[in-house]
Amino acid sequence: GFHPADIDRINNREKWLRLFIEYNDLDLKKALTQLWDTCAWRKSFGTNDLDASKMHQEYLHEGFMFPKNRDINGKRLLIFRSKLYVRGTKNMDDVKRLLVYWVERVMYREEDLDQISVFFDLKDSGLSNMDMEYTRYIINLFKFYYPNSLNFIIIFEMPWILNTTFKIIKTLLPAKAVARMKFVNSKTLNEFVDESNMLTIWGGNE
Template sequence: MATPADLRSAFENRLKEGIPNPPGEFHPLDLERAKDDKYLKRILTHVDNDLKQASDMLWDLMVWRKTVGANDINESTVRMDYLKEGTFFPRGRDVDGSLLMIVKAKMHVKGQKDFEEIKKIIIYWLDRIEREENGKCVTLFFDMEGCGLGNMDMELIKYLISMFKLYYPLFLNYIVIYQMPWVLSAAFKVVKSLLPAKAVEKMKFCSKDNLKDVVPPEQALTCWGGKDSYKFEFVPENRSAEQSTKKVTFAEQGDSHSPGEMLRLNPHDIIVFKNDNDELSGQFTITNMDENAVSFKIRTTSPEKFRVRPSSGTLPSGSTQTVLIVVQPGFQLRTVTKDRFLVMSIQIPKTDLTPKELADFWQNSIGSKVDEYRLKCQFPEKALSRNGTVLDGKGLEKQDSVTNALNNLQSNYEFLHRDVKRLKIFQFLTLFMTAIAVVLGYLVYLNTNANGGYCERM
């Protein structure tokens, strides 16, 4: 398996061969990226650990960043009227805690603005978010409410997709298309064709009714039916602020706690579920290792499948909380195994904050010290081998009879479906042969009358 050191070595060897001019020498800040193990690991993961592809991607994005002058794009080099109108802006977080990069599509009309300037705005926001989020994934949120054909700009969409595909490795969490008008359905089929299979899996079409499955109501804007009354107002980036205060932890193998992290999780990477008291449940403990009190929240990729107690809370320094997770009845275990849990924590001044004060701390968490930890699920082999559904009090004990009944029902349905198809074929053949017989009979009749008439005239 390729390592960041392997990728760094490949990049350095290519540097020795010389950089083409244009674009010329790479920017010093970009060269620092090639020394950052975390960034190099993002690239390797992005290309499924293919060292050759990773080396090409790192080189290509370096060339691209130098060519477009990405490091020199800031408030003084972009069109401020474009920046302040709010077609693109970050706000809120999805169920995984990823920041939303919102695209207000109805504010964009194809051909009315300088597209090269729009590109610079996009690079500005993506670079700024990458710095502020410390490389954590973002969700691209297309707000399509109120859009028409004039707002559909395929060139813009292709450009946005290319950013995440080619130049911002492992930076995309979801692509959310919100309230898409039916008239644009065909256009988004084209968009799907542009995406690799992994990206297509990340696309989520949402309406006001099911947006809560992707974006929690407290993180959703009021115009989407959420609770956030935020109205976009551009705030310049504070580049002098310490960017290193945000720490993102992906709960990889290794020590269960590292210096500087707020929490210690036990287990730190996998929640082991057991069949206990006729239900599938797992648990882990959270210990506050920070000097300050912390508030924590627990998110999952499929909240409808699990009961989490507690799903949020506060912890004084040094205290521990046990979290119990129970699989809800009625879900196939093989789909549940793909789900993940995210533990988010933020420093707070005290533990007895009011709910409103606590909500304000989370709402304004950008720029605060935030830690995040991701956990996978592991279920008993016996449960998985049955391909079981979590049912009710008896749980897996009822699985076999239910599975047999479902299998019999499926078999009967398939037999019936085949019989109906055969019957339709026989009906068609019968009608076809009848029609041929009628036509042939009619032709014989016409021929007979014609010959008889001719003989009489003779």
Template sequence: MLPMIKQFFGYLMEQQSIKNPGQQIVLLFDMAGAGLSNLDMELIKFIINCFKMYFPDLLAYMLIFEMPWLFSAAWKLIKQMLHAEAVKRIKFVTKVDVLEYIDKDELFEHMGGTDKYEYKYEPEMFDTGGGEPDFPDSAKKKNLNNSSGAGIMKAGRGAGLSQRRGKGDNSFRGRLLTICPAEELEFVIQEDSQEASDTITLKNSLPYNIAFKVKTTSPEKYRVRPSSGYVKPGSETEVVIHLQQGYQNTVHKDKFLVMAMEVAHESTMTFSQLWKSAQKDNIMEHKLRCVVSSGGDEGGTELGAGAGHKGSPVSQVDKKVDVLLEKTMRLERNVQYLVWSQAGMTVILLAIIIYWLMWADTATSSRSPDSQSQHCVNNYQK
């Protein structure tokens, strides 16, 4: 993961220097609520070296937002990597003074700004392969419709589809296609089979052809037949998805995307040209998540994320991760307790030293030559 972050950071800096030559940037590190587990010295060192070696004039300021005092030792190490001029560009800011460097409308709300942006991860979809149909005329498209509507349907029928239909209506009715299942693909793992599969049924109730494509976030795990094609009016096509052996433990992380688009009868464009020329508003999209189950033909036990199957490798890994996270949090609390204890001991030690110095000074002044001579004079007068 770290090499990808480094590449992404380098790419952003290069794009900034190319698109806006001579314009400097402000780099903001949000340290609010950060702990020792968030400290990555290797990444920080990489960022510093990027500015020192490749983009020396790009950085205006590096802002550290609300850095906990726990990182004071780390800052001393980082400071040694920088020259005096670079140290001047690093500013430690809070909600009060960060507005001196960044406008309020460009700051997040928790930093005192007005920007309501919230990051949401959207997995990237990739073509599932298998080749796209490329037909220059409507006659060849008709042949495709016949083959995808009849032969594929026979090959794709199985126990999973009959179970799904027997449980009631489980379809998503979109503006172009009706897609079954509506929400998730279920791959049932049998003891005597090497591959699990499920089927997506695409039904066209409109009076014109509909082109479709099926994409996934993990194309290396699945074989999709067909991955693209046409659904002619009043018919349905089944897309069979095979899960390859060895990927059962990570299926719950994957998603599928079904894309559909209206096709004019008189169009002479190829299949690829149709999708390239299509406007985004004209394309229907529907996402499906993936789960894994084990059992016989009448149902099984789900092995996806959050399942409670004791024998599944996924649940065992989840337990190990939970234990590891708990130990990490406990270690972080112990470190914080140790730091607070050291700070308390330092304060107590300083108080003792100050008290001892004051007492020593008082004792020294009471035994000074002036006081001793005055004491002798008093004795003599008596």
């Protein structure tokens, strides 16, 4: 059986069901299949029982991934500081668990199932900071288990050396996700994040 918290969500949270239905363009059969698969994954992954004490403490606090502030539509930002993540130096299972923990904590526990925006800060990053295994995991997580959950995918200050990498990433994304990708720099970021929500490293006040 599924986790009691997810059964309760199915019975009492129409908002959760609507995420699956809208993502599947009102195809109820597809939505139900995805919901079933999601509940099975949530049970096996233990999503409802994740808390900070179960995370790799160094990863939790070193600042390569964290939620902070909001986008222009009031949606919480989940920020990835790419230059602080070097491919091959971290335990992949722990990094994956940390991602799920933050999505669960922000979207399910703090924001009442509201969408979030994923912010990839690529300033000063290079090829060693790009991890295709982890990137695929992020894409599949939102594609299969957190449908219709992203407001924007903000790509900040992408270096030219990563152009080819991002062309590959685009081919992995569903069309709906590609439409939400916004490539910005310090001059255009305010189209998606206002100054009061910008970190100082992006030219803001936070």
